[in-house]
Amino acid sequence: MSEAAPTGEGWHAWLTADAPASRRQARLGEAYRFAGAFLRHRLAATGLALILLLVLAAVVAPLVAPYPPAAQDLARRLRPPGSLHWLGTDEFGRDILSRLLFGARITLGIVALVTVISAPIGLVLGCAAGYLGGWADAVLMRITDIFLALPRLILALAFVAALGPGVGNAVLAIALVAWPPYARIARAETLKLRRADFVAAAALAGASSGRIVLRHIVPLCLASVIVRVSLDMAGVILVAAGLGFLGLGAQPPSPEWGAMIAAGRKFMLDQWWVAAMPGIAIATISLGFNLLGDGLRDVLDPKQR
Secondary structure, three states: OOOOOOOOOOHHHHHOOOOOOOOOHHHHHHHHHHHHHHHOOHHHHHHHHHHHHHHHHHHHHHOOOOOOOOOHHHHHHHOOOOOOOOOEEOOOOOOOHHHHHHHHHHHHHHHHHHHHHHHHHHHHHHHHHHOOOOOHHHHHHHHHHHHOOOOOHHHHHHHHHHOOOOHHHHHHHHHHHHHHHHHHHHHHHHHHHOOOOHHHHHOOOOOHHHHHHHHHHHHHHHHHHHHHHHHHHHHHHHHHHHHHHOOOOOOOOOOHHHHHHHHHHHHOOOOOOOHHHHHHHHHHHHHHHHHHHHHOOOOOOOOOO
């Protein structure tokens, strides 16, 4: 019978016990140690705080935005930051702060959808290539090399030009060019694991190649892929902003940050805030994801521990 979780002062000792009495205690103890190590990493905690700020802004945007994001007031166009408009207004008199808050929803949605699409594809293909080897490995890795040989933004532009402008097509285009690094990392991890004793035991027990890859190898490659995903999110935001800047992402009047910079570039010399504010937002969130990725790499890497 497994040991029940304690309450009060015994909680810390129960989680950090050297010999866990049950699988549940072992998992909770590992999560407890990971959370402690992560929070002690100041840069990682700072990156997480910036990302949580983005999530909070996206969630509460309708409640805290002082104006509707598409509301125009030509009498107040190009107003500098002040008491009525904390970050100023654009060429149509729209409040920039409100547009940034609602634009966080678009940015967060793009990041989440690209991650959900590209990371599993790269993880499964990389693990399959590393485990199967032979012609399957050669074919999958040559396809990966073709995608890696081309600049990500240029390739995304080609896909969006073929699919048409819009947020959905932009997400699909970014996801199609974002998976190759994950496949490379998963393949490298799989090459180290496919000769392990537990893999041989699973094969002798009659497990199919697909079951071995999905149930035994993929979970062990998750840590490395998660670190790479967190580091790549800054690049995803920049590519999405680049597509919006070129008019191939979210279409007006959507408050997408890249499109806001494109609209404000005509006023850079006199009304700098129109383009500077969304640029600062993009730089801040990109910094947050980079700091988070560095922290996860340090915490999840056994050599660092």
